[in-house]
Amino acid sequence: MTANSMNTNKPKVLIVDDEKGLRIGAQRLLELEGYEVTTAENGTEGIKFGTETEFDLAVIDLKMPDIDGLEVLQTIRKKFPNTVCFIATAYASYETAVEATRLGAHSYIPKPFSPEELISNLKEGYQKRLVNLEAEKWHREREERLLEVAFEKTRLNTIINSITDGVLVINKEGLAVLYNPAVLRFLELSGIAVEEYILDKLRPEILELFNKLINQAPSEHKSYTIQIELKPNREFFVEITASAVRHSAVNVAGVVIVFKDITELKKIEFVKSQFVSMVSHELKAPIAAVYGFLKLFNDDSIKLTPEQRKDYETRSMVRLDGLLKMVNDLLDISRMELKTVHREIKKVCLHEIIISILELFQIDISKKGLQVIFDKDNSAHCINADSDEISRLFTNLISNAIKYNRDQGIININLYQSDNYVVTEIKDSGIGLKPEDKQKLFSEFFRAKNEKTKNISGTGLGLSIVKRIVDSYSGKIEVESEFGEGTTFKVFLPTII
Amino acid sequence: MNNKKKILLVDDDLDLLEQNKLLIESKGYEVITANSGKEGFEVFKKTKPDACVIDLIMEEHDSGFILCYRIKNDEHGKSIPVFILTSATYDTGFKFGASTSEEREWIKADALIHKPVIIEEFVQKLEAFYELKK
Numbered sequence: 001m002t003a004n005s006m007n008t009n010k011p012k013v014l015i016v017d018d019e020k021g022l023r024i025g026a027q028r029l030l031e032l033e034g035y036e037v038t039t040a041e042n043g044t045e046g047i048k049f050g051t052e053t054e055f056d057l058a059v060i061d062l063k064m065p066d067i068d069g070l071e072v073l074q075t076i077r078k079k080f081p082n083t084v085c086f087i088a089t090a091y092a093s094y095e096t097a098v099e100a101t102r103l104g105a106h107s108y109i110p111k112p113f114s115p116e117e118l119i120s121n122l123k124e125g126y127q128k129r130l131v132n133l134e135a136e137k138w139h140r141e142r143e144e145r146l147l148e149v150a151f152e153k154t155r156l157n158t159i160i161n162s163i164t165d166g167v168l169v170i171n172k173e174g175l176a177v178l179y180n181p182a183v184l185r186f187l188e189l190s191g192i193a194v195e196e197y198i199l200d201k202l203r204p205e206i207l208e209l210f211n212k213l214i215n216q217a218p219s220e221h222k223s224y225t226i227q228i229e230l231k232p233n234r235e236f237f238v239e240i241t242a243s244a245v246r247h248s249a250v251n252v253a254g255v256v257i258v259f260k261d262i263t264e265l266k267k268i269e270f271v272k273s274q275f276v277s278m279v280s281h282e283l284k285a286p287i288a289a290v291y292g293f294l295k296l297f298n299d300d301s302i303k304l305t306p307e308q309r310k311d312y313e314t315r316s317m318v319r320l321d322g323l324l325k326m327v328n329d330l331l332d333i334s335r336m337e338l339k340t341v342h343r344e345i346k347k348v349c350l351h352e353i354i355i356s357i358l359e360l361f362q363i364d365i366s367k368k369g370l371q372v373i374f375d376k377d378n379s380a381h382c383i384n385a386d387s388d389e390i391s392r393l394f395t396n397l398i399s400n401a402i403k404y405n406r407d408q409g410i411i412n413i414n415l416y417q418s419d420n421y422v423v424t425e426i427k428d429s430g431i432g433l434k435p436e437d438k439q440k441l442f443s444e445f446f447r448a449k450n451e452k453t454k455n456i457s458g459t460g461l462g463l464s465i466v467k468r469i470v471d472s473y474s475g476k477i478e479v480e481s482e483f484g485e486g487t488t489f490k491v492f493l494p495t496i497i
Numbered sequence: 498m499n500n501k502k503k504i505l506l507v508d509d510d511l512d513l514l515e516q517n518k519l520l521i522e523s524k525g526y527e528v529i530t531a532n533s534g535k536e537g538f539e540v541f542k543k544t545k546p547d548a549c550v551i552d553l554i555m556e557e558h559d560s561g562f563i564l565c566y567r568i569k570n571d572e573h574g575k576s577i578p579v580f581i582l583t584s585a586t587y588d589t590g591f592k593f594g595a596s597t598s599e600e601r602e603w604i605k606a607d608a609l610i611h612k613p614v615i616i617e618e619f620v621q622k623l624e625a626f627y628e629l630k631k
Contacts, residue, residue: 281554284584285510288612292516297615302523315512 010036011126012053016046016072017088026059029115035122043067055083056129057122059109062089062096070103077104084125089115166259169245170210174199177254186238186259188230203228206257209242213255217242228260237266248401252371276443282326282460286319318411322459329461332392333444336468348390349382350415350424351375357391357398364402365411374413377479379424381415383493385473390493393469394424397489401428404487421475421492428488433481439478442467466491501527504623507537507564508582509555513612517582518551520616532602534560538567545573548623550610553583570603579605580619580627584612 013035015026023039029368038055040046043064046086050058050072056114058076062069073085087100090111098110106125109117160167166183170176176198189201199207209224216222228234239260247253296302304312355376358365366371377476383390401411409429416423433441440446445460472479473493481487500604504526508514511532518528532538535603549568554563568574579630598599608622 156518175529281584288584289510289516291613292513296519297515299520299523319512 010034011056011122011129012038012039013122014038014046014055014058014076014083015022016040016043016050016069018042018063018064019061021077022061022351025150028116029118033119043072045067047075050083051079054080055168056425058083058085059088059118059122060085060105062087062100070100073100073105074103082129082136083196084132086121086125086130107256113329145233154459154489158161163470164261166257168198168257169254170198170257171254172252173197174210174215183259185228186240186261188431206240206242209240209257212253213242213244216252222318226472235263237261237263261262275444279330282445283323286323286326290316300409326459326461329459329465333461334464334469336465337471343389345384345386347382348385348387349379350390350394350422351378351381352386353391353397354396354413354424357395361398361402362393368402368405369408370402370405370411372411372413373410374411376446378415381417381424383473384421385493389469389472393491394426394464397426400462400491401426401430401487404428404430406430409486417495418492421497422495424493426489427486432485432487433482434483438479438481442477501525502547503527503529503544505529505531505537505541505544505549505563507531507534507540507549507555509533509560510539510550510552511554520614521550521619523585524616525545537564541568541571541574546577548577548626549574549579549581550619551579551606553581565606578607578623580608580610580622581606582610582612582614583602 011034013030015023015030015037017023017026017039019043020041027037027039035057038049038053040049043066046058046060046064047053049065055076058073060069060072060076064072069087069089073087076083077085081104084106085104085388087096087105088111089096089108097108101169105273106128107121109121113121130497139264140444160178160180164182166186167178167180168176168183169178169186174197175195176192177195177449179192187201190199199210205226205228209226221244223241225239225241228238228240230238239262240257242255242257244252244254245254293316296304297309297311354374358372358374398411398413405411405428410427411429412425412427414423414425414427416425437446442463444464446463447460467477469490470493475491475493478490479487482492504521506514506517506521507530508517508526510533513531514530521528529540529546529625531540534551537549537551549565551561551564551568555561561583565579565581568579594599607626610619610622
């Protein structure tokens with residue numbers, strides 16, 4: 001005897017009884033009634049069949065020689081809780097019935113039973129089974145849906161909690177219904193309880209936004225953005241954006257407020273305005289000087305000798321010249337910042353650039369009696385670049401090497417390859433740099449000020465431009481210097497861009 | 498004319514230094530000059546001037562302050578007027594305006610002179626100081 005196959009739609013019944021006649025009789029009867037019947041002749045077999053396959057129904061004899069019917073019942077129910085089980089017994093007593101029901105029997109059938117009794121019991125049991133299965137299915141679906149909702153909620157929370165901006169949702173009643181940990185920093189609170197009344201903890205500016213939005217006309221769909229300095233001295237700036245949360249098109253359910261840390265942005269703004277201050281100050285100085293000389297020329301109470309007058313005219317010219325250079329440098333910097341420089345990238349051989357720059361400075365070089373050491377035939381070092389920019393880069397560096405050199409000094413220019421860089425080394429025997437000046441060297445308007453530099457003119461922008469050009473080619477610049485000994489600049493430019 | 502008052506003028510802009518020197522000299526003062534905060538203090542110690550006029554921004558943004566502070570902490574410096582010369586007002590964005598009492602207290606300068614120097618105003622402020630001392 002084998003367990004049933006699963007692929008029929010007939011209700012499947014397991015009969016467990018040690019009484020052979022009853023087994024055969026019941027089987028015949030039930031098969032005629034449209035059941036698929038499996039029989040087991042003792043408890044052991046009953047457990048085996050009943051747990052191998054899920055039966056819709058089982059009729060289990062209480063008293064069997066090997067295993068007690070109640071145990072068979074329990075074992076099957078444990079595996080398949082939806083199998084509807086009946087206990088058949090000739091010793092029907094109230095206690096047995098209660099015990100059987102407690103252990104999961106649907107009902108008990110007193111022996112001997114008539115075919116009608118059996119059929120009606122099984123019919124009712126089968127209905128029960130279908131109802132149970134339906135209920136279970138519904139229950140499972142509901143569980144799944146709840147799980148899904150819970151998962152969605154968790155996911156939303158996880159996302160909101162991961163946002164570095166602060167998010168706070170306040171309902172119409174002023175309760176904090178949703179918020180993330182980041183918001184605490186912006187509200188300067190150590191914690192918010194779930195659905196805590198929050199309006200009295202908000203800064204007045206934020207409360208004002210809340211009130212505006214809550215009372216917003218249905219037609220209005222405006223959000224508001226404000227900036228607040230939470231801590232003085234540019235330590236903590238916050239941008240706050242608030243918008244209404246609408247239930248339907250008409251009802252405002254609450255307000256969502258997003259807090260953004262804009263401290264870094266404000267710092268950049270500050271540096272920019274500082275730069276503007278510095279620029280205006282630097283531009284003002286030569287204007288003041290020229291203005292001063294013109295005033296002297298026009299002051300009747302001051303008698304200038306013709307030599308003095310001539311001297312002051314020359315000095316005015318020098319200052320104006322410097323001013324012009326500075327304006328040009330500033331324009332260069334601004335063009336580089338705006339990236340409006342039109343670059344014509346082509347093969348540029350550095351030795352050619354350097355030769356032409358040296359020619360340009362020939363007069364200054366001989367005036368100072370400088371000796372330039374440079375291998376003009378070293379033509380192996382070429383890069384892809386805009387030749388004007390590269391020319392400006394080395395003009396600034398070579399001009400410095402001349403300006404800050406001593407009389408009869410030496411300029412040593414060397415081109416070589418290092419990894420994937422072309423290195424241009426420009427070494428002078430000039431006044432050199434103090435260690436503290438080295439770090440500030442590339443910042444705008446920095447000029448090393450000491451006894452030796454006070455008569456050297458410059459805009460303070462040359463090396464800043466150099467650095468910007470080098471950076472724009474993903475290169476690097478290094479400086480080695482000893483005060484009083486000279487300075488060496490090494491410019492690394494990528495061979496292939 | 499040995500009773501001419503000696504004014505120490507400190508500015509790192511050599512052109513402005515010379516212009517202001519000429520202007521102040523034209524009003525009958527003797528002018529001695531220095532062009533850095535450091536040199537300024539050396540000249541001050543050596544010459545014991547009757548007044549100092551110090552440019553605010555020299556080698557560093559605060560070189561003028563520091564020089565002023567050092568002079569005002571000197572025994573002789575306490576008895577003479579020290580003026581700070583500046584074009585750095587709020588329009589250039591530098592924080593200092595010597596407009597708050599703390600700032601004035603800290604640097605202890607007797608007056609701020611704005612660039613370009615209006616010599617009549619300068620003389621007036623200077624002489625008012627000497628009048629007060631009498």
